[in-house]
Amino acid sequence: MLSDVLAAVLMSCGLIFFTAGTIGLIRFPDVRSQLHALTKADNLGLGLLLLGAAVYVGSLATGVGLLLVWLLALGASSISAQALAGAEAETLEGDAEHGRTL
Numbered sequence: 855m856l857s858d859v860l861a862a863v864l865m866s867c868g869l870i871f872f873t874a875g876t877i878g879l880i881r882f883p884d885v886r887s888q889l890h891a892l893t894k895a896d897n898l899g900l901g902l903l904l905l906g907a908a909v910y911v912g913s914l915a916t917g918v919g920l921l922l923v924w925l926l927a928l929g930a931s932s933i934s935a936q937a938l939a940g941a942e943a944e945t946l947e948g949d950a951e952h953g954r955t956l
Contacts, residue, residue, distance in 0.1 A: 857909055864906030871899030885942040893935045900927055 878891025904924050908917035 857912065861906040861910035864902050864909060868899040868902030868904075868906060871895045871902065875899065886939055889935045889939055893931050897928055897931055900924060 872895065875892050875895030878895060879888050882888045882891055901924050904920040908920045911917070
């Protein structure tokens with residue numbers, strides 16, 4: 855019973871972080887700010903959701919598997935955010951060379 859409540863609290867906190875990341879994506883003005891909001895909030899949100907799922911299931915093997923999923927998502931999101939920020943920086947440099955500014 856207590857583990858079910860803990861799992862629900864962890865998953866609810868994860869959903870709050872996902873919602874905050876989505877609001878940051880909508881509200882922040884530039885790509886770098888949006889990426890910052892998404893990578894930080896979504897990684898923490900996913901971690902809390904998976905931790906809640908691991909507590910709910912109660913199996914060590916499932917918990918280790920969910921930890922591996924989270925680590926893979928952490929690596930993938932940081933690599934993709936770096937690639938997107940680099941592409942955005944190249945676009946801004948190309949615009950400056952042609953006399954276009956924001």
